[in-house]
Amino acid sequence: QEEAMASQQNQRALHAIVLPHPLQGHITPLLHLSQKLASSYNVAITFVVTQHIFSKMQITSHPLIKLVGLADNLPQDHPRQSTFADSYEAVMGLEIPTDSLLQELSSQNQLPSFIIADTFVTWAQKLALKYSIPRVAFATTNVTAFAVMSSTSKLIDLGILPLKTVNGSSKYVDQLITCFPFLPPLQPHDIPVSLRSPSVSHYRMQFVMAQFAELSKAVTVMVNSVTELEKTVLENLEHKVPTFCIGPTLRLGGENFLLQKTGMRTSLLPEQEDCLPWLDKQGSGSVLYVSFGSIANLEKAQLVELASGLGASNQPFLWVIRPGSFEGSLSDVLPVGFSERTRNRGYIVSWCPQLLVLSHRALGGFMTHCGWNSILENLCLGGVPMICWPHEAEQALNARVIVDIWKVGLKVKKEEDGIVKLEEVERVVRAVMCEEGAKELKDKAIELGKVAKRAVEEGGSSLKNIEKVLEVVSNTKA
Numbered sequence: 001q002e003e004a005m006a007s008q009q010n011q012r013a014l015h016a017i018v019l020p021h022p023l024q025g026h027i028t029p030l031l032h033l034s035q036k037l038a039s040s041y042n043v044a045i046t047f048v049v050t051q052h053i054f055s056k057m058q059i060t061s062h063p064l065i066k067l068v069g070l071a072d073n074l075p076q077d078h079p080r081q082s083t084f085a086d087s088y089e090a091v092m093g094l095e096i097p098t099d100s101l102l103q104e105l106s107s108q109n110q111l112p113s114f115i116i117a118d119t120f121v122t123w124a125q126k127l128a129l130k131y132s133i134p135r136v137a138f139a140t141t142n143v144t145a146f147a148v149m150s151s152t153s154k155l156i157d158l159g160i161l162p163l164k165t166v167n168g169s170s171k172y173v174d175q176l177i178t179c180f181p182f183l184p185p186l187q188p189h190d191i192p193v194s195l196r197s198p199s200v201s202h203y204r205m206q207f208v209m210a211q212f213a214e215l216s217k218a219v220t221v222m223v224n225s226v227t228e229l230e231k232t233v234l235e236n237l238e239h240k241v242p243t244f245c246i247g248p249t250l251r252l253g254g255e256n257f258l259l260q261k262t263g264m265r266t267s268l269l270p271e272q273e274d275c276l277p278w279l280d281k282q283g284s285g286s287v288l289y290v291s292f293g294s295i296a297n298l299e300k301a302q303l304v305e306l307a308s309g310l311g312a313s314n315q316p317f318l319w320v321i322r323p324g325s326f327e328g329s330l331s332d333v334l335p336v337g338f339s340e341r342t343r344n345r346g347y348i349v350s351w352c353p354q355l356l357v358l359s360h361r362a363l364g365g366f367m368t369h370c371g372w373n374s375i376l377e378n379l380c381l382g383g384v385p386m387i388c389w390p391h392e393a394e395q396a397l398n399a400r401v402i403v404d405i406w407k408v409g410l411k412v413k414k415e416e417d418g419i420v421k422l423e424e425v426e427r428v429v430r431a432v433m434c435e436e437g438a439k440e441l442k443d444k445a446i447e448l449g450k451v452a453k454r455a456v457e458e459g460g461s462s463l464k465n466i467e468k469v470l471e472v473v474s475n476t477k478a
């Protein structure tokens, strides 16, 4: 008991500087985790973002959470969040200002006791060493993607990377990648986008390798996933740093997961709440929710095919079309007659309160880009069958997990030119919304959701893991 009290005492004094990668899908889970650390473990949090993101944040902080916006030293008109490349420049721009912040805190004798840094924040390790504070790495992906990304050097040694293309075109040479015992054989396009770089020296491939080189010096890794959902992968991890699943972060607040109740909002874009009364008017399980997350863009030709497919499906749908995710104005891009044809059963928003949408009784299916946050949110809130349409990052790998391992969704088929045609949209929508097999997908999704929720309840594996990480940082010097 004395030991437990001493450890509690230790934890009371903890202060973490939290360094997310400056993109929505990375900020959200770290905000949830910060909220949990502050409210349940009395950890003071200094949450560092770019000034650009700071100006968009609507968070009402816990008294122990301090939000800090730092200049990223990029020009005023830099797009910052439009593409991965932009966000990469923004995160790199944060190194010097974060160093200055730590220097200032050090001079006031208020140096944080540890750093929680997104795996993307490669320079965090250098600062951890400079200020002699332990660094915990945080992965926003699942363990599967984490394991594949951490095997980059191995894939290069095996001659799999860089992926071979047909006569210098953008088409990959057919090959099956079978070196991961925890995955079915992968196709080249299942590999995360960064690893599909044309050469080993490409900055995205180098960035992944830098992440894992730095991460090997971290004291622990936290992954926003659930031990029970990824046991085999965890057992097969090749790197040596103790790795703990601590998710799903969105449920760390227990039943307060709907952010309205905690007063903490994570969206960087204004949420269009008018879709909620519209959902209220729809039949149970009748609506398809269509959203491709915070970074994916759609070409005009693709947007037209998707709109036409949704139109032809005769199914009610709620569609998020993010500003800037397509070129031109929406009324010019959508097919002629689309609005009239779908007037009573289609609703388009620029951004929505996704947690409330996913937990709505009207939802029947989710056409998703397979961002990891969205997948976990769906499992924990509604558990509707998913139509997987991966775009960016590690989303194609997530789609393989959903379709081939968990069996809670179907994947869209692309044509040779990469486009998903109207008929294919119609086919998959019907398959998850109307056909018998959908019930099996849904039951499985609900079952996985239960497993995920249990992990963050009292005594659950993720809560125990958070406590282990706090124990480690309490007892470590960098």
Ligand code: UDX
Residues within 6 Å of the ligand: 023, 024, 025, 026, 028, 140, 141, 267, 291, 292, 293, 294, 295, 296, 320, 350, 351, 352, 353, 354, 355, 370, 371, 372, 373, 374, 375, 377, 392, 393, 394, 395
């Ligand atoms: C990317 C990667 O694909 C993901 O796997 C990685 O872990 C983080 O970055 P992103 O495009 O941001 O993902 O998607 P996702 O991970 O699903 O995160 C999007 C977040 O935005 C979710 O938390 C979702 O609830 C929120 N969202 C999305 C809204 O609040 N409203 C919307 O209208 C759409």
